[in-house]
Amino acid sequence: MAVAALRPRALLWQALALGVVAGVIAVFSINASHHLAARHIATGFGFLSAAAPIPIGESLITYTPSVSTYGRALLIGVLNTLKVAIPGCLLATLLGTLIGIARLSPIALLARLAALYVELLRDLPLLLQLLFWYGVFQTLPAPRQAMRPLPGVFLSNRGLRVPDLVWQPGFTGVALALLGGIGLSFFLARRTALAPGLAVRLGAFLPVLLLPAATLALYRPAFRVDWPALHGFNFQGGASLSPEYAALLTGLVLYTTSYVAEIVRGGLAAVARGQWEAGAALGLPRGAVLRLVVLPQALRLIIPPLTSQYLNLVKNSSLAVAIGYQDLVSIADTTLNQTGQAIEGVALIMAVYLSISLTISLAMNFYNARLARQAG
Amino acid sequence: MPRFARSLSGLAALLALLLPSLARAAPPAASPTLAAVLARGVLNCGVAGNAAGFSLPDSAGVMRGIDADGCRAIAAAVLGDQKKLKFVPTTTENRFTALQSGEIDVLVRETTWTLGREASLGLEFGVINFYDGTGFMVKKSSGVTSARDLDGATICVEPGTSTELAIADYFRVNAMKYTPVEIQDLQEIHNAFLSGRCDAYSTDSSALAGFRFTQGAHAEDFVLLPELISKEPLGPMVRKGDDKWFDIIRWVSFAEITAEELGVSSRNVESFHDTTNPDIRRLLGLEGDLGKALGLDDQWAFNVIRQVGNTGEIWQRNMAPLGLPRGLNNLWNRGGLLFAPPLR
Incomplete structure (x- = not known):
């Protein structure tokens, strides 16, 4: 060494x-x-096992104020942060790639619209955008006058309510089978990608359907749907999406998308023109050149700055407290306020963000290194 | 943005806790806080700055409210001039850190006196300057007339307050369910309640009355539910371990109560210079040396009454316009709880 x-x-x-x-x-x-x-x-982390009288509006795990512990409340905070961060990164990547490509489009109108989007969203403070979206979602009608775009789907200023499948033990097996099927199909598809005959290539995707179907037949779980219904002040039953979550996710995704779009555009623009021309000379359509020739080369330039954007999105999600979404910072703030243990609380916040950020960096660096190996 | 500024001040407060303080070598005999205020010539007083009746700037930018006047009274007693004062706006979330770290000398921020806070924060309450309780406000159009009707309701609350705890207990005891919406910024809470995001808005009943007052012509559209679900005694806080400073905060408040009891106000205080009433003579420093005992001059209470007024005047100026009945906040001999030990 x-x-x-x-x-x-x-x-x-x-x-x-x-x-x-x-x-x-x-x-x-x-x-x-x-x-x-x-x-x-008071000092130390003993407060984590004390009962937490923090009211929490939305949670992925069960929680009872004054009964559950501060540790559990903070875990809910971490989960709520991830609940915004993970879909946020995925959506921002998807939208950002589309808009980045649109900016390089030969269609002038499309390119200009994409440029307008980027400039508008990138130049306004994120907090302002979050408050704007929260304001927009509050203009939705009250529960009694809720919009009903589909049977059983209600949109009101309390959020979106949709019918929910009542979870049966068998479903876990089906979900696992689906995951296994996807993995197997992926493996088979790579093996058969160059095989002659469409039937063989399509056949590789059969496990996606067959494995879950077999599991369903084996367990035969009952399908019961939990329909939302107006009951008193609000809808009960079904699955829900709160206006706070929707505003935070919308704001973060649209804001980060503008940066991702610029990164994608920059990455694509950095690939030598000769590559486009070489692809065209082979008779490939523009879309195929983009997909098969340019994007793979651009990815290596895109990944490192994209990692920074993921990290920014995760950290920016802490603005949630301004619009009442209970993320980690919101719950930790309340915790340190109730217990008076600011140093421990802030240390926990730092430890969690550091862990999330390092995990993202690690995963992205790993991906980038793999791309480099393939290219080299 | 304000939130950013608040985070910064919180961070500064944390740093102050972490870094070695230069003042540690000060002699322990006198009050370090008093010495610091006298040397600075200005009192740093932590307030909310956004609560009608407690501390809210008026149209001329002057901070108004009983908390603001509480700060003025301390400045008048300690520095002889109620204007030698800097209002430091604090949030419910950074208020304790600001006081713990020494960023402010005293916190007068409608803060509820609880055992938990006094035992674990390294801070203590000087006195009670307002007797309050947690209440609920709903829109009249909702048809709700009692807190018992709120099962399943969505309720707007400020995070980090004792309101949170009171609601959690109330709904648990009554086996009712609710969905909290916790927003830090007061203006955003008000918006959320006005837009119908929440069925009810819960905080101290005085603050609810203040909120309704600021709605002007629409005030009639809102109803304060009759139940008060908790005791919320509000008062100023100081750091533990500075007993002399604690005494000053407590007795400034008692002097204001005593003045009302004796009929001494800002308008007539000067006419008592040749009074023979020994209680008034002691209060105004005409005999005895109570001021010196506190580490102040003999004019301390005179300055408080002359420049800020007695408890009755402070109430009339700040709370009466909100339409709040005086109730528990009246003198003990008029059906209230204000009772000051003798100044002698």
Whole structure:
């Protein structure tokens, strides 16, 4: 390893730098604990197992205020942050790629519209956009006058309510079978991609259908649908999407899309013109040149800045507190306010964001390295 | 944006906790907070800055409300001039950190006195300056007349408040369900309630009355439900471990109550310079040296009454316009809870 090759003097400097950093951290923590003790402020993470009287509006796991613990409340915060961050990154990538490609379109109107979108959304503060979308969703009618675009689907200022399939134990097996089927088909499709005959190539996709169907036949779970109905103040039953979540996701996706579009455009533009011309000379249509020749080369330029945008989206989701969506920061803020343990609370927030960000960076770097290997 | 500024001030407050403080070498005998305020010549007073009746700038930009006047009274007692004062706006979420870190000298921010807060925050409550309770406001058109009708309702609340805790308990005890919408910014909460996102808006009943008052001609469209589901005694907070400063905060408030009890107001206080009533003579520093005992001059209470007024005047100026009955916030001998120990 490189360490063995280092000269003693270089080692000394590194040790010194490490010592300085450790010293600063030590001074900080000794001072903090001294001040906290002097002011009789509670310390430690014991509060995580105490009952949390935080009302939480939407949660992916069960939660009862004043009964469940602060630890569970914070876990809900993490899940709520991921619930925005993951679909947010996927949607922003999808929309951003489309708009980035549209900006390079030979159709002038399409290119101009895409440019207008990018400039408009990129130049306005995100918080303003979030408040705007929250305001828009609040103009929806009250539950009693809810819009009913489809039977059983209600749109009101309480959010979107849709019928929900009552989850049966058998469904988990079907979902697993579906995942397995997709994986198997993917594997088969790669093996048969160059095989002659359409039937063989289509046949590779059969596991997607067959595996879940077989599992269904095996378990025969009952299909029961939970229909939403107006009951008192609000709709009960079914699955729901709150206006706060919708406003946050819409705002984050539309804002981040404008940056992703620029990254995609830049990546595509950086691929030499000769590549387009070479593709055209082979008689490939423009779409095929884009898909088979240009995009694969552009990806290597797109991935690193795209990673930054994913990280930004995750961090920007903490603006949720302004529009009442209970993400990690919102719940941690309330926690540290109720328990008075600001240092622990902020440390937890930092640890979670750091973990999410590092995971994204790691995954994207891995993907980029794989692309590089394929290219090289 | 304000939220950004708030986050920054929270961060600054945290840093202040983490970094070594230069003031640690100060002699422990006197009050470090008093010494710092005197040296600075200005009182840093934490308020809400957005709550009608408590602290809200008027059309001329002057902070109005009983919390704002509470700050003025302390400045008048300590520095002799109610104008030697800087209002520091705080949120429900950063208020305690701001006080813990020394960014403010005292927090007068409609904060509820609870055991949990006093035992774990390193802060303590000086006195109660307002007796309140958690209430609910609904639109008249909803037809709701009692908090018991709120089963299944969506309720707007400010995160990090004791309101949250009171609602959680109330609905649990009564086996009712509700959906909270927790928004930090007061204006956004009001918007959410007005637009119908929430069926009810819950906070201290005084703040609800203030909210209704600010609706002007539409005030009649809103109903304050009769139930008060919790006791919310509000008061100023100081850091623990500075007993002299604690005494000053507490006795400034008692002086205002005593003044109302004795009939001394900002308008007539100067006419008492040759009074023979020993209670008034002690209050105004004409005899004894109560001011010195507090570490202040003998004019301390005179300055408070002359420049800010007694509890009755403060109420008339700030709460009466909101249409709030005085109720528990009257003097003890008029059916209220205001009771000051003797100044002697």
